[in-house]
Amino acid sequence: MKLDRSLQLFEESKKLMPGGVNSPVRAFSSVGMNPPFMKRGQGAYLYDEDANHYIDYVASWGPLILGHCHPQVVEKLKEIVEQGTSFGTPTEIESKLAKLVIESIPSIEMIRMVNSGTEATMTALRLARGYTGRSKIVKFSGNYHGHSDALLIKAGSGALTHGVPSSPGVTEETAKNTITAEFNDIENIEAIFKEVGQDIAGVIIEPVAGNMGVVPMTKEFAQRLRELTKEYGSLLIFDEVMTGFRVAFECAQSLYGIEPDLTCFGKIIGGGLPVGAFGGKKEIMEYLSPLGPVYQAGTLSGNPLAMMAGYTTLSILKGNPEIYLDLERRAVMLEEGLKQQVKEIGIKASFNRVGSMLCMFFTEVEVVDFKTASTSDTEKYAVFFREMLQQGVYLAPSQYEATFISAAHTDEMIQQTIEAAGKALKKVKEL
Numbered sequence: 213m214k215l216d217r218s219l220q221l222f223e224e225s226k227k228l229m230p231g232g233v234n235s236p237v238r239a240f241s242s243v244g245m246n247p248p249f250m251k252r253g254q255g256a257y258l259y260d261e262d263a264n265h266y267i268d269y270v271a272s273w274g275p276l277i278l279g280h281c282h283p284q285v286v287e288k289l290k291e292i293v294e295q296g297t298s299f300g301t302p303t304e305i306e307s308k309l310a311k312l313v314i315e316s317i318p319s320i321e322m323i324r325m326v327n328s329g330t331e332a333t334m335t336a337l338r339l340a341r342g343y344t345g346r347s348k349i350v351k352f353s354g355n356y357h358g359h360s361d362a363l364l365i366k367a368g369s370g371a372l373t374h375g376v377p378s379s380p381g382v383t384e385e386t387a388k389n390t391i392t393a394e395f396n397d398i399e400n401i402e403a404i405f406k407e408v409g410q411d412i413a414g415v416i417i418e419p420v421a422g423n424m425g426v427v428p429m430t431k432e433f434a435q436r437l438r439e440l441t442k443e444y445g446s447l448l449i450f451d452e453v454m455t456g457f458r459v460a461f462e463c464a465q466s467l468y469g470i471e472p473d474l475t476c477f478g479k480i481i482g483g484g485l486p487v488g489a490f491g492g493k494k495e496i497m498e499y500l501s502p503l504g505p506v507y508q509a510g511t512l513s514g515n516p517l518a519m520m521a522g523y524t525t526l527s528i529l530k531g532n533p534e535i536y537l538d539l540e541r542r543a544v545m546l547e548e549g550l551k552q553q554v555k556e557i558g559i560k561a562s563f564n565r566v567g568s569m570l571c572m573f574f575t576e577v578e579v580v581d582f583k584t585a586s587t588s589d590t591e592k593y594a595v596f597f598r599e600m601l602q603q604g605v606y607l608a609p610s611q612y613e614a615t616f617i618s619a620a621h622t623d624e625m626i627q628q629t630i631e632a633a634g635k636a637l638k639k640v641k642e643l
């Protein structure tokens with residue numbers, strides 16, 4: 213596989229942007245190679261600048277559940293772009309998307325659109341603080357909620373991959389109001405509430421963590437979290453930026469049968485364009501400006517193109533519930549196929565999967581939290597990743613990310629991926 217033009221472009225971009233990228237994991241440093249520069253996506257395939265093509269399991273880090281360039285999404289975007297790209301005024305399409313979400317998710321009575329997952333979680337915290345009049349928030353080790361200061365403490369995703377889970381530049385004053393708890397550890401969260409429960413404005417959690425690999429909350433833990441937050445008058449905030457409309461159309465909260473007070477969205481809600489959102493009970497949401505005192509705003513929030521991509525994507529998902537059955541079936545097929553290869557070749561690996569989010573950890577330990585996720589052998593992952601890429605399979609360039617199955621993947625592609633994995637795992641075995 214030749215990557216000459218990508219390399220040339222990377223050399224140039226490195227002179228212009230830190231690390232040559234606009235988001236760290238894209239630099240591929242943790243997998244020890246230079247990144248291919250992508251030119252085009254179609255269905256489940258990505259095409260790079262050197263005319264290599266790959267079966268894509270990153271899906272732009274989750275948004276593209278329908279695959280690249282879904283014809284209906286493209287058509288609707290073409291239609292709307294002709295009418296102008298941004299007005300900074302209310303538009304009907306914002307209400308259409310808002311209505312669709314509110315009608316689909318029982319915990320959401322009102323919603324606000326923003327431009328990224330980071331903005332959604334950052335504002336949800338401010339709202340929780342404004343609403344409760346308290347200052348502390350609780351987050352969990354290995355969860356990633358974007359890069360706002362208060363949440364960049366013991367974070368997952370790129371922060372974890374690049375070894376800076378708690379970033380310099382976040383002041384002690386900010387950090388002291390963020391309490392980090394252990395994921396899936398009931399005793400730990402009980403102890404925190406016992407000690408400072410009256411000061412906790414909100415608890416933010418990825419219900420199915422996707423930023424330390426894939427790690428679901430246990431049902432018992434989820435239940436206890438809901439009870440504790442209710443008891444102490446703290447808001448429970450589900451960060452469904454990754455899981456929203458992914459693990460089920462009604463989101464992860466439907467799998468747990470739990471209604472959080474606030475939910476954050478991103479990725480799929482924007483259908484591949486820059487959108488985030490947060491929503492919840494009317495009483496809480498009405499604390500937001502201009503109705504309430506908590507300020508939040510955005511020049512491009514509710515951008516018509518972004519709203520249209522999100523609305524079209526969610527409408528397709530809602531109108532075709534069989535998509536989720538197909539995703540589940542193909543995800544099981546991939547998981548089972550990989551497990552078989554791992555067994556035959558004699559590699560130590562453990563698997564977590566919820567719907568179309570899958571992760572193979574290079575460890576023999578069952579992964580239930582940050583500590584167990586950290587037992588993964590990232591060197592082995594790097595070899596596996598490079599071998600898969602060579603064979604035309606594009607996985608996330610880090611152990612601590614999810615593999616996403618999209619509606620554009622076919623059984624043949626899954627089969628091809630399993631065969632490629634067999635060859636890649638043999639290389640891992642040689643290490």
Ligand code: PMP
Nearest residue numbers: 328329330356357358453454478
């Ligand atoms: N929350 C979660 C659960 C995420 O996975 C991410 C991004 N991967 C974010 C928040 C931040 O979203 P964004 O990158 O759009 O700011």
